Amino acid sequence: MRGFLKSAFSSSKTIEGGGLCGDPMLVGDVVGSVPGRISGCGIENAVRLRAIGDVTLSQPATIDCNTAKALKTWVEDAAMPATKRLGDISGLRVAAHYACRTRNNRPGAKISEHGRGKAIDIAAVQFTDGTELSVLRDWGTGKRGKALREMHGEACGTFGTVLGPGSDGYHKDHFHFDTARHGNGAYCRPR
Numbered sequence: 001m002r003g004f005l006k007s008a009f010s011s012s013k014t015i016e017g018g019g020l021c022g023d024p025m026l027v028g029d030v031v032g033s034v035p036g037r038i039s040g041c042g043i044e045n046a047v048r049l050r051a052i053g054d055v056t057l058s059q060p061a062t063i064d065c066n067t068a069k070a071l072k073t074w075v076e077d078a079a080m081p082a083t084k085r086l087g088d089i090s091g092l093r094v095a096a097h098y099a100c101r102t103r104n105n106r107p108g109a110k111i112s113e114h115g116r117g118k119a120i121d122i123a124a125v126q127f128t129d130g131t132e133l134s135v136l137r138d139w140g141t142g143k144r145g146k147a148l149r150e151m152h153g154e155a156c157g158t159f160g161t162v163l164g165p166g167s168d169g170y171h172k173d174h175f176h177f178d179t180a181r182h183g184n185g186a187y188c189r190p191r
Contacts, residue, residue: 020047021065025072027051031062034098036115041100043117055089058126061097064117066179070158071120074177078154079125082147087127093134095121095174104170113161119178125151136173139165151175156188166190 020026028049036042048060052072063071080089098117102109113119124132138144148164155162155177163176167189 020049021068023069023072025053026068027053028060028068034062034117036100038100038102038111038115040111041115043098046098046117056091058091058093059097061094061120062117063097063120064179067118067120067177070179071177073158074151074155077158078151082150082154083125083127083133086133086144086147087129087131089125090128091126092122093124093126093132095123097121113178113180118180119161119176121174121176123174135165135175153188156186160186162186162188164190 020028020030026047026049028047028051031043031046031048034043034046043062043064045064046062047065047068048062049068049071050057050060052075055075061068075089075092079092083089096114097120098114099112100115101112102115103112114121123136124134126132133144133147135148139148152162152164152175155175159177160180160182161176161178163171164174165172167176
């Protein structure tokens with residue numbers, strides 16, 4: 001799978017089972033407990049994910065293991081197949097990860113899944129040739145837009161919430177993925 005299966009976790013602290021979160025393809029560090037400044041925020045067993053095999057994150061993402069594993073599944077099962085005609089993926093441009101805040105930073109709103117370490121926002125997929133597939137620039141364009149729509153659609157189910165362009169004004173330039181579970185199945189917009 002295009003060098004993706006190369007393991008590179010030699011300098012990472014690991015959780016039992018080998019590799020970060022027990023997965024040798026997840027590269028990063030164990031953080032442990034992250035307290036929140038607002039009631040409802042925080043992560044009990046946080047990790048700082050830096051890469052998924054050879055796919056590096058533009059900034060380390062502080063998240064929980066379920067979210068790290070879901071992101072790996074999305075890279076393997078959605079992003080790589082959707083972009084196979086565009087190039088080999090080398091990285092993900094991370095727009096946001098852990099932040100103790102309310103949804104969309106609105107006063108009085110519920111705590112965001114970002115505040116629980118269960119969310120990550122992806123603004124672009126980067127390729128080995130130095131180009132990138134940007135959610136903001138490429139969403140509505142030909143084969144590049146088709147690849148983004150495919151990646152977005154395939155995230156539904158792997159993640160409990162999937163938002164992107166067309167869901168609301170807050171998500172026009174990135175994909176929001178979180179591992180919250182909803183009683184009636186995944187919440188995916190647009191769909």
